[in-house]
Amino acid sequence: MKKEISICWLRRDLRIADNAALYHALKGNYPVLLLFIFDKNILSKLPNKDDARVTFIYDTLLQLQSNLSQFNSTIQIKYGTPEQAWNEILDTYTVKEVYTNHDYEPYARKRDEAVAQQLTIKGILFKTFKDQVIFERNEICKADGKPYTVFTPYFRQWRQKLQPFYSKAYPIKKYIDHLLPIQTEKNPTLQDLGFERSPQIFPVKSFETKLQAYERNRDCPAQDATTHIGLHLRFGTISIRKATRQALRQGAEKWLSELAWRDFYMMILWHFPHTAHQSFKPAYDNIQWINNEADFESWCKGNTGYPLVDAGMRQLNKTGYMHNRVRMVVASFLTKHLLIDWRWGEAYFAEKLLDYDQASNVGGWQWACGCGNDAAPYFRVFNPELQAKKFDPKNEYINYWVPELKQQKHVLPIVEHAFARERVLSVFKTALAK
Structure with missing residues (x-):
């Protein structure tokens, strides 16, 4: 038997x-x-x-x-x-x-x-x-029992409710001898799965030393001040409770709020699963996107002529990672400067990001486009050149990923900023008036 x-x-x-x-x-x-x-x-x-x-x-x-x-x-x-x-x-x-x-x-x-x-x-x-989260589904709700769709009041309650109990580790070791004694059977190979070994180098799991200066330096891509543990949180090689405990121990409140954003977007996707493929705000699905394939290809390859955008896309293509501030800039550029559907960008990130997580990625793209819950207003159009001056003032990040800029061999911008801004405001305004 x-x-x-x-x-x-x-x-x-x-x-x-x-x-x-x-x-x-x-x-x-x-x-x-x-x-x-x-x-x-x-x-x-x-x-x-x-x-x-x-x-x-x-x-x-x-x-x-x-x-x-x-x-x-x-x-x-x-x-x-x-x-x-x-x-x-x-x-x-x-x-x-x-x-x-x-x-x-x-x-x-x-x-x-x-x-x-x-x-x-x-x-x-x-x-x-x-x-995989600290609070899920209906654990953080408004007084009427409905889910929050704005992050700030959600986070206020999230932070107030966060007691040591929620970040306590499960004591697995006490019961480890209840594992079934069994020898390893023959594993499928990567080739059996239809894949080849990737040469990609993966980020390490240690993140503790990054937390102290995170709030001060997190927006500067050249400083590499973020933890890079998105991949490990995505596949659960690090427990969210361990990450939370460490943040509390070090008083890293800003980083703790980033963990709460992760919970927030998973809660949004749970309650509003249609947002995986449709705008949270339905009126934004009326936008008349241009969806120029040549422009999209230029964006994918990092050849838009906007150094910060191109640096971000090349970093993504090479490493499977992109700095969070730069993610916002490249997403805004695709949807607002080029008038390309946010779903195209979301799908490209899904293909390339090591830490791709559907809830956070969809949430981030809809935020940048303006069509999500608690999104940046549609008339907020990032100026990539001003963003570069503010967050990479010495061009350290840009020069690393776009070295031809120093030789003045970088491609010309594929669209002029002032023109793109006026165009997107007109197109979005027309769509939202329907």
């Missing part, structure tokens, strides 16, 4: 320490096997066969397997659709309970509903837990 077990299904929580679902699974009634599924539905949509995020996930899983070997356990790695993978698992084991952490994206919600149904038919309990 097959042994009765529980499964802990990892997704955006690629760690053993301080993992809510794993903690609850280990405290349950059955030995626990960890599972990760390389989801064919997601991988098949990735255009680049050396997508760095696939390499990052793959290597992280192998490292976790190595760590688990000291407990004579492993992570079962599957490749296929979730339905196929679960059928294989259920054929192999007598599964009594499945534990996993909440995911808030529209696709993930549909996937989890389907898997829950698949398991429930077989009498298997499907239990999910909060793990």
